[in-house]
Amino acid sequence: MKIAMIGTGYVGLVSGVCFSDFGHNVICVDKNPDKIAMLEAGRVPIYEPGLDAVMARNVTAGRLSFSGDLAQAVDGADAVFIAVGTPSRRGDHHADLSYVMAAAQEIAAAATGYIVVVTKSTVPVSTNRKVQAAIAEANPNLEFDVVSNPEFLREGSAINDFMMPDRVVVGVETERARKVMAEIYRPLYLRDFPIVTTDLESAEMIKYAANAFLATKITFINEIAALCEKVGADVKQVAKGIGMDGRIGNKFLHAGPGYGGSCFPKDTRALARIGQEHASPLQIVEAVVKVNEEVKRRMIDKLLDLCDGSFNGKTVLVLGVTFKPNTDDMRDAPALTIIPAMVGGGAKVRVIDPQGRQEGEALLPGVEWVSDVYTAAEGADLLVTLTQWNEFRALELSRIASSMAVPRMADLRNIYSAEAAAEAGFVAYDGIGRPRIAERDAV
DSSP states (O other): OEEEEEOOSHHHHHHHHHHHHTTOEEEEEOSOHHHHHHHHTTOOSSOOTTHHHHHHHHHHTTSEEEESOHHHHHTTOSEEEEOOOOOBOTTTOOBOOHHHHHHHHHHHHHOOSOEEEEEOSOOOTTHHHHHHHHHHHHOTTOOEEEEEOOOOOOTTSHHHHHHSOSOEEEEOOOHHHHHHHHHHTHHHHHTTOOEEEEOHHHHHHHHHHHHHHHHHHHHHHHHHHHHHHHHTOOHHHHHHHHHTSTTTOSTTOOOOSOOOSSSHHHHHHHHHHHHHHTTOOOHHHHHHHHHHHHHHHHHHHHHHHHTTTOOTTOEEEEEOOSSSSSOOOOTTOTHHHHHHHHHHTTOEEEEEOSSOHHHHHHHSTTOEEOSOHHHHTTTOSEEEEOSOOGGGSSOOHHHHHHHSSSOEEEETTOOSOHHHHHHHTOSEEEOSSSOOBOHHHHO
């Protein structure tokens, strides 16, 4: 099959690379000439473990190429995937569909024969109908079908998620289009991975509902964590206990500083907006959005408490700023709320992150970027674990504590424990929903 992938962002690049690994001929298209030049030089513009190797393998095999010429890529293609961004629109938080509709217009102008137009971008319900209408109006004689094929990739695990998915969702209306999609995903059919075939609207809703539910689980356990701190329970034990129930499951029950990233924040806001526009308010989703922001602000209060009520003059070492490990994505990361509050309060903030510096330098002005935890801990008043990178899980805590001006830890990912911190010499420790050590307790 010949496939054109419009957009080389996270979704488009990962999908295009993986489709080529299935054996298809894929052209990835982007309007940014610098990005195309980077890809043609063999460099990946995003950090995703394993993506560079798979990309190189398929470029060498002649199945994968990159271009800024959409018309050339679409010409003769069996399917063209729209994988452009749908960011939150300013003012109303609705998904901005301008890039999707622009791509549809360009596809209509370039296509000459039957083609399947597949929406990979996360779009509100009825968007595929709008894409269908726009293409038909722009090119009335074109034979085409529109398919909804939302992605369910986790940043940091995207290659595995694409090759071994929990399910593939295909919203399709005609048998002709269904056969094209079956051929595209043939390697997964052969290995019996679940393929869910639905109508267009259901496929669109599945994506939003899935992300909203996962965001709800995260927010729920964060609220439980806040209560655990008040009553003396341990949220890790609580999460383990409820996660053993098959109806609940143990995933996405890790308490922390709130969710972030490219999907959950914008998709929950967009879904809430869709409900409002259809006079069917999603009160749970609206509450999730509200509570998640409150969780981030609650983290600031924790840090203030550990800094004796004021950040002014304090030196703080922050471990991790990306919204999760194994990615360089800073979008809506809790760090973007927490760190500016400390800097604005007069703290000297040192930051270390294996992949976050490239984006973080512009997003977090006023911080000092460091590369060695032990050197950066010297003279610090507070250590904050904000992203659970593997390299932060087995630190020599005693070495860190002995070099700090005042050894205090805010463990916002529950990597360590109060007992381990106390044994290492920390005089104060506060995690999320777990027993803490206050300085007055240590005296």
